[in-house]
Each structure stands twice: as C-alpha cells, then as structure tokens.
Amino acid sequence: MRLILTTIAFILIASPGWAETESPDHAVIAPPSCSNNLGESVLFKERNSDNAKFAAGMARRDGDGNPVVNRFNFDQAPAPLQAFIDLHECAHHQTGDIDRPHPPRNSPEHLMNESIADCIAILRIRDDARYSEIDFADVATSLGEAMGTAGFPEISISSRVSNIRHCHTNYASAATFVDGVLTERGLK
Numbered sequence: 001m002r003l004i005l006t007t008i009a010f011i012l013i014a015s016p017g018w019a020e021t022e023s024p025d026h027a028v029i030a031p032p033s034c035s036n037n038l039g040e041s042v043l044f045k046e047r048n049s050d051n052a053k054f055a056a057g058m059a060r061r062d063g064d065g066n067p068v069v070n071r072f073n074f075d076q077a078p079a080p081l082q083a084f085i086d087l088h089e090c091a092h093h094q095t096g097d098i099d100r101p102h103p104p105r106n107s108p109e110h111l112m113n114e115s116i117a118d119c120i121a122i123l124r125i126r127d128d129a130r131y132s133e134i135d136f137a138d139v140a141t142s143l144g145e146a147m148g149t150a151g152f153p154e155i156s157i158s159s160r161v162s163n164i165r166h167c168h169t170n171y172a173s174a175a176t177f178v179d180g181v182l183t184e185r186g187l188k
C-alpha cells in the first residue's frame with residue numbers, strides 16, 4: 001500500500017475564546033454519507049486533542065487502505081462549517097483526488113482541486129434535506145470568519161466565497177458535477 005500524501009484543507013481558528021474555556025463550544029454534527037469514485041464507503045473519524053485550537057478535515061486512505069476523513073476538533077467550528085468541511089473532504093474522495101498524484105501545494109492544479117471540492121460541498125448543502133437548516137450565508141459567513149481569524153488575506157477569502165456562490169447559484173446537482181469531473185479525468 002503506497003502512502004497517500006494529503007493536505008489539511010482547512011486550518012481554522014473557529015473560536016477566539018477557546019483558550020479561556022475547557023468546554024466545547026459546538027455540538028458535533030453527524031457525518032454525511034460518502035462514497036468514493038470506486039464505490040467504497042468513506043469512514044469519518046474523530047481526531048480531537050485537549051488543547052484544540054483548530055477545526056480541520058483530512059481526506060486520505062488509512063494504514064489499511066480504507067478511505068477515511070479525519071475530523072479534527074470539530075467542536076471548535078459551528079455546524080455550517082462542520083458540514084462544509086465534511087463535504088469538502090468527501091468530495092476529494094468522490095472525485096478520485098485521493099488516489100491521484102498529489103499536485104504541488106498552491107499549484108494551479110492544487111487550487112483547482114480545492115475549488116472543485118468546495119463546489120461539490122456547497123451543492124450538497126444546497127440540495128440535501130439534512131442540511132436544510134443551513135443557508136448559503138451561514139456557510140459563507142462561518143468560512144470567512146474562520147479564514148480571517150486564521151490570517152488568510154481578504155482576497156483568498158473573497159475568491160473562495162465567490163467560487164462557492166457561483167456554484168450555488170448556477171450549477172445543477174453535486175452528482176452531475178462529480179460525473180463531469182470524473183469523465184474529464186477519465187475515471188468514469
């Protein structure tokens with residue numbers, strides 16, 4: 001089993017007051033259903049640490065080769081952001097990113113993979129009944145706040161929010177979008 005290199009897509013400071021309290025700030029939501037482009041079920045695993053500062057997600061294959069999403073410190077993020085991180089990481093499995101060579105960090109190919117994963121995530125939030133309580137604005141606001149707190153420049157935040165707004169407004173279902181990506185990649 002070859003080692004799959006992965007990136008942490010989100011490094012987010014969700015709560016500036018985290019250091020002043022030991023109790024979690026947010027209830028952790030149930031993970032979504034997720035299978036990869038090969039039809040394998042993706043397992044979501046909690047990975048928390050006592051001095052949690054960040055909510056983050058990581059899509060990878062584990063030591064046994066099973067597709068997983070690690071959820072780091074989700075109690076540090078509000079529900080809309082938890083949902084977005086879950087679905088973004090799932091999208092890396094749905095599109096086959098996990099089993100493809102990992103492009104260099106911040107290369108155009110890498111940024112494209114991230115934009116695609118963001119797009120799939122917001123389409124699932126838009127269309128899936130289990131996320132009916134979550135509006136686009138909830139995601140955009142919590143994502144923007146978290147990125148801002150983590151020190152991302154305004155241009156990074158606005159371009160990311162602009163991408164998901166474009167997807168949310170203009171695109172058909174996540175399933176159709178994923179099909180298009182897989183076809184373009186010769187994975188379907």
Ligand SMILES: [Zn+2]
Pocket residue numbers: 008009088089092113114117
């Ligand atoms: Zn990502």
